[in-house]
Amino acid sequence: MSINEIQNEIIEEFELFDEWEDRYTHLIELGKKLPILPEEHKTPDRIVKGCQSSVWLLPTLQAGKVVFQADSDAMIVKGLVSLLVRILSEQTPQDIATAELYMFEKIGMTQHLSMTRANGLASMIKQMRMYAIALS
Amino acid sequence: MLAHIDQIRADFPILQSRVHGKPLIYFDNAATSQKPKTVIDALTTYYQQSNANIHRGAHYLAAKATGEYEATRETVRAFLNARTEREVIFTRGVTEAVNLVAQTWGRQVLKQDDEILLSAMEHHSNIVPWQLIAQEKGAKIVVIPITEAGELRMDEFTKLLSEKTKLVSIVHASNALGTINPVKDIIRQAHAVGAKVFLDGAQSAVHLPIDVQALDCDFFAFSGHKVYAPTGIGALYGKEALLESMPPYHGGGEMIKDVDFEGSTYNELPYKFEAGTPNIADVIAFKAAFDYLQTLDREAIALHEQDLLAYATEAIQTIEGVRLIGTAPEKMSVLSFVLEGIHHGDIGTLLDMQGIAVRTGHHCAQPLMKRLGLSGTVRASFALYNTKEEIDVFITALRKAQKMLI
Numbered sequence: 001m002s003i004n005e006i007q008n009e010i011i012e013e014f015e016l017f018d019e020w021e022d023r024y025t026h027l028i029e030l031g032k033k034l035p036i037l038p039e040e041h042k043t044p045d046r047i048v049k050g051c052q053s054s055v056w057l058l059p060t061l062q063a064g065k066v067v068f069q070a071d072s073d074a075m076i077v078k079g080l081v082s083l084l085v086r087i088l089s090e091q092t093p094q095d096i097a098t099a100e101l102y103m104f105e106k107i108g109m110t111q112h113l114s115m116t117r118a119n120g121l122a123s124m125i126k127q128m129r130m131y132a133i134a135l136s
Numbered sequence: 137m138l139a140h141i142d143q144i145r146a147d148f149p150i151l152q153s154r155v156h157g158k159p160l161i162y163f164d165n166a167a168t169s170q171k172p173k174t175v176i177d178a179l180t181t182y183y184q185q186s187n188a189n190i191h192r193g194a195h196y197l198a199a200k201a202t203g204e205y206e207a208t209r210e211t212v213r214a215f216l217n218a219r220t221e222r223e224v225i226f227t228r229g230v231t232e233a234v235n236l237v238a239q240t241w242g243r244q245v246l247k248q249d250d251e252i253l254l255s256a257m258e259h260h261s262n263i264v265p266w267q268l269i270a271q272e273k274g275a276k277i278v279v280i281p282i283t284e285a286g287e288l289r290m291d292e293f294t295k296l297l298s299e300k301t302k303l304v305s306i307v308h309a310s311n312a313l314g315t316i317n318p319v320k321d322i323i324r325q326a327h328a329v330g331a332k333v334f335l336d337g338a339q340s341a342v343h344l345p346i347d348v349q350a351l352d353c354d355f356f357a358f359s360g361h362k363v364y365a366p367t368g369i370g371a372l373y374g375k376e377a378l379l380e381s382m383p384p385y386h387g388g389g390e391m392i393k394d395v396d397f398e399g400s401t402y403n404e405l406p407y408k409f410e411a412g413t414p415n416i417a418d419v420i421a422f423k424a425a426f427d428y429l430q431t432l433d434r435e436a437i438a439l440h441e442q443d444l445l446a447y448a449t450e451a452i453q454t455i456e457g458v459r460l461i462g463t464a465p466e467k468m469s470v471l472s473f474v475l476e477g478i479h480h481g482d483i484g485t486l487l488d489m490q491g492i493a494v495r496t497g498h499h500c501a502q503p504l505m506k507r508l509g510l511s512g513t514v515r516a517s518f519a520l521y522n523t524k525e526e527i528d529v530f531i532t533a534l535r536k537a538q539k540m541l542i
Contacts, residue, residue, distance in 0.1 A: 020156065020489050025540055052497045052512065053481045073511075074479035075541055076486075111488075 003095055006087045007103040014107035023108055024076065031078030034085065037071035048127045051120030053077045059131040065090050066132050080104075080112060080121050088128055093136030097129050138440035138520065144432070145521050147172040158491030161526045166311050166339060166470055166517035167495050168361045171425075175365060178424035182417045189413055191390065205416055208423040209406070212371045215426055216356060217347040222376055222405035226419055229370035230338045231261040233357030234305070236372060236409065237334060238265040240382040246302060248274035253296055253304040253331070255280040255288055256507050257313060260500045262305055262336045275302070282507065286313035286462040294325060301331040308340035312499035312515065313462025314445075314470030316340070323352050332378070338362060342519075343441060343468050345434070348373050360418065365425035369418035372409075379405050386411035437520045441469040444518040448527045455535060461513045469518040472499075475534075478541045480512045486537035487514075492530055 001009070017023045041058050048055040053074035060067050068089040072078040087103070088096050104113055104121065112121040138144065145151050148170045153160045162170060182204070188197035190205050209221045218224055227233045246252075252266050256279055263277075270277055278296055281289045297304075304326040309316045323333045332354040337346060341358035348356050355378075359370040374382075384391055384402050388411035393401040402408045448471050452458050457476035475483060484496035497512040498505045505512060516530065 021536075021540065024486065024489065028540065053479055054511075074481045076482045077479075 003087055003091055003099045007101070010083060010086070010103055011106045020108070024079075027079035027083075027109075028075050029079075030082045030086075031072075031075050031080075034071065034078060034082040035069065037069045041069065042071065048120060048124050050123035051077065053120075055081060055120065055124055057124070057127055057131065059128070059135060061093075061135045062090075064092060066093055066096055066135055068128065068131075077120075080109065081124060084121075084124055084128060088132075093132040096132035097136070101125060138436055141440075141521070141523060145523075147174070147428070148521055149173055149176070151521060155491040155493070156489050161492040161522075161529060163516040163518065163522065163526070163530065164493045164495050165519035165522075166362075166468075166515065168367065169342065169364045169519055170521070171364055171366065172428045174428050175421050175424045178421035179366065179417055182420045186420070187417075190416055191407075201416060201420075204420045204423070205414070208419045208426075211423045211426045215341075215346065216371075216373050217349050218373050219349065220376060223373055223379065225372040225374065225379070225406045225409045226414055227357070227370050227372050228368055228415070229359035229361070230259075230336055230357045231265075233355075233370060233372035234262055234334070234336070235265045236385045237355055237374070237382075238269045240385050240409075241332075241378065242266070242269040242273070242303075244381075244383060246270070246273040246275045249300060250275040250302045251278045251296075251298070251300040252276070253278050253280055253293070253301055253306075253326075255306050255317070256282045257286065257288075257310045257315065257501060257504045258305075258307055259311055259336065259338065260502070261338075262307060262334075263503065266303075266305060276300075279503075280306075282504075285464050286310065286315045286508075287464045288315075288317055288322075290318065290321065293322065297325060297329045297331070299329060301326065301329055303332050303334060305334040305336070307336040307338070309343070309468045310462065310501075310504075311339050311470070312501045312504055312513070313464065313472055314467035314517075315462055315464040316344070316466040316468060318466075319353070320351060327352070339468055339470070343438060354378055360422045360425065363425055364428060365422040366418040369415050369422050376405065379409070384408050384411070388412045390414070432520070440520060441518055441522075444522055444524065444527065445469040445471065447524050448516065448518070448530070451527060451531045452534070455531070455538065457538070461508065461510065471516045471518075472513045473515075474510060474513050475538055478538065480514045482541050483514045483534070483537050486540060487530070487533055490529075490533040490536070492533055 042056045046056045046058055048057055053072055055072045058069040068085045070081045070085050072081050150170050186201045188201045190202040209224050212224050213221050280293045308319055326333045334355040335353045337356050337358040342363045354375050356373040361367040391403050391408050391411040393403050459474050461472040480496040484494055487494055495515045
């Protein structure tokens with residue numbers, strides 16, 4: 001699926017929830033389902049700078065596509081990371097670098113995109129784009 | 137409970153806001169306080185009726201603005217009980233005040249192997265400026281340890297003092313823990329070995345009565361935005377003889393007496409340290425904040441804030457897995473805590489969704505967090521306009537957040 005197809009799928013998924021509690025509970029559940037990143041990969045150089053919580057990102061290039069593995073020690077952040085992995089993993093570096101991520105606004109998570117250091121979604125996106133460019 | 141709390145709340149327009157559809161509960165007062173309408177109005181009034189550059193102009197508005205600007209200085213002098221207005225320097229806040237003293241007094245006095253005593257609970261702004269000058273001069277930073285409860289180890293402090301100690305720079309009340317330090321004792325002991333004392337009053341000025349003469353501190357700094365005044369303004373107090381002996385900080389207009397390409401002479405205190413056109417509007421609105429506090433019973437406010445802290449401290453301990461960080465007997469209205477197995481950032485987000493503003497993280501005190509073995513805490517800090525009803529909502533919201541995260 002293309003990046004936008006996945007984004008639209010996520011938007012539809014979140015449209016089922018009217019209350020913020022349900023949206024966040026869903027986000028937390030998605031985080032819990034994120035494949036485990038083995039401890040040996042959680043090295044300081046893989047920590048995304050600019051996040052209050054620790055976020056580890058491990059990119060690899062497989063058959064011309066970037067595969068992201070990730071983890072975080074905070075649950076909401078991990079939920080956000082899981083969405084990013086779902087959208088951007090197994091895409092081409094070119095698509096990752098140029099993707100327009102409109103989804104967060106549509107699912108009511110806009111506040112996480114602000115440049116506060118509280119969770120650093122913006123920093124994660126920037127880091128993923130940089131990895132994609134570096135791997136292309 | 138403070139009388140007329142509803143009236144007080146009505147004085148702060150932002151408290152009527154809703155956040156994520158819920159009434160705002162603002163518990164991030166240790167980061168910055170909200171502003172009463174009189175302070176906000178003072179800014180507008182200044183630009184509409186008094187705007188002019190000060191001290192120089194030959195016209196009516198310049199005289200008016202200068203008068204209002206200098207009236208704030210007298211108000212700050214009285215607030216701190218400084219001896220004269222020459223001892224009150226306007227700065228952008230505590231951070232600039234520390235940098236000013238480090239780069240002037242520090243540059244002039246510090247030598248190889250001299251020691252600067254800081255505590256393990258300092259804010260980064262009372263660490264980094266000293267590191268910068270210490271590295272340059274070959275001086276050393278020595279750290280006063282703290283107990284598990286977040287109190288200074290006064291026994292260790294006494295042992296660390298020596299003739300090498302040139303300065304003790306210490307936070308009056310900790311932003312991350314709330315601990316009120318025994319500064320009078322610290323100052324007395326530091327002076328006994330000939331060291332100067334800088335007090336970081338960022339948190340204390342709003343809650344405690346400050347008397348720099350009774351304290352006998354050499355420097356005291358606080359920020360306006362934490363005492364209901366605008367951002368970008370604060371004050372540095374220094375003993376007059378010390379300030380006189382110090383070289384200027386920034387060069388430029390206003391701070392000079394006579395300028396020649398061969399050399400310049402400098403203006404008298406306090407102008408020697410106020411180069412360039414100052415932050416006139418915020419200085420004038422700074423006074424409006426003190427005027428506002430004057431209309432209230434400050435003793436009753438202090439009791440109210442202590443009452444809120446005691447109420448919240450008791451209520452939060454009914455939640456399983458809560459651990460209070462900072463349990464000194466003498467505390468400001470700061471409630472710092474962690475919830476077992478839950479990241480502080482997650483709590484912050486879920487409280488925010490319920491309209492409650494708290495601070496999470498290391499509170500710009502990374503060495504303190506490392507000492508306590510924490511990556512951060514959740515901090516609720518109370519001000520005069522907060523209520524027990526808000527604390528009840530906060531406790532319920534915290535339980536809800538915990539349930540969602542486990």
